[in-house]
Amino acid sequence: MSKGEIQNRFGLRVRLLRNERGWSQxxxxxxxxxxxxxxxxxxxxxxxxxxxxxxxxxxxxxxxxAELFSTFTETPASP
Amino acid sequence: MSKGEIQNRFGLRVRLLRNERGWSQxxxxxxxxxxxxxxxxxxxxxxxxxxxxxxxxxxxxxxxxAELFSTFTETPASP
Incomplete structure (x- = not known):
């Protein structure tokens, strides 16, 4: 998972959790x-x-x- | 948990995991x-x-x- 990829995944996770709460940005x-x-x-x-x-x-x-990162379960490849 | 506190806890977690592997810094x-x-x-x-x-x-x-943050289970107080 590249730098951009981890940032993308993290961003999508934050957006999902925010939307679940019905909050605007x-x-x-x-x-x-x-x-x-x-x-x-x-x-x-x-x-x-x-x-x-x-x-x-x-x-x-x-x-x-722990919950914020709970979906990041794959072990990344070494740098 | 303050900024310093989260950094301290994260640092201790990293040190523990490194030591478990028998690696020097x-x-x-x-x-x-x-x-x-x-x-x-x-x-x-x-x-x-x-x-x-x-x-x-x-x-x-x-x-x-997920595993790196698995011990960070308490919900922090809102900022």
């Missing part, structure tokens, strides 16, 4: 304390998000990091 | 394609690691992101 960004355009770029796979921001997203979604 | 860094001092600072909780580098660590450890 703007509402979600406000709750996270992040900018709406930043949330948009995460969801489009354009951001190499930091652990701190990943943690903020999980906190706002009301889930643990 | 230097050997692990070489396998990851990252610098030894960077691995040291991750393990000390001083790095706000990016998704790409988190993915590299997991790949080198031979585990999925």
């Amino acid at each position: 703007e509402a979600f960004a406000d709750l996270c304390g992040l900018h709406r355009t930043y949330i948009g770029s995460i969801e489009r796979g354009e951001q190499n998000s930091s652990l701190e921001n990943i943690h903020k997203l999980a906190a706002t979604l009301g889930i643990s990091l | 230097e050997a692990f860094a070489d396998l990851c394609g990252l610098h030894r001092t960077y691995i040291g600072s991750i393990e000390r909780g001083e790095q706000n690691s990016s998704l790409e580098n988190i993915h590299k660590l997991a790949a080198t450890l031979g585990i999925s992101l």
Whole structure:
């Protein structure tokens, strides 16, 4: 899984979880304390998000990091 | 869980998994394609690691992101 691929998959995961809550990107960004355009770029796979921001997203979604990454079950190929 | 706290916990998790494999920081860094001092600072909780580098660590450890974060089961407080 390449850099772009992991970012894409992470973005799709965030978008799914946000949509499940019925939140717009703007509402979600406000709750996270992040900018709406930043949330948009995460969801489009354009951001190499930091652990701190990943943690903020999980906190706002009301889930643990274990749950946020629970669908990332394949062992990636070594770099 | 504060920024420093999540970084600390992540660093301890990485150190544990590296030690389980019997690898020095230097050997692990070489396998990851990252610098030894960077691995040291991750393990000390001083790095706000990016998704790409988190993915590299997991790949080198031979585990999925789900497994890397499997111990992070508590739902964090909203930011």
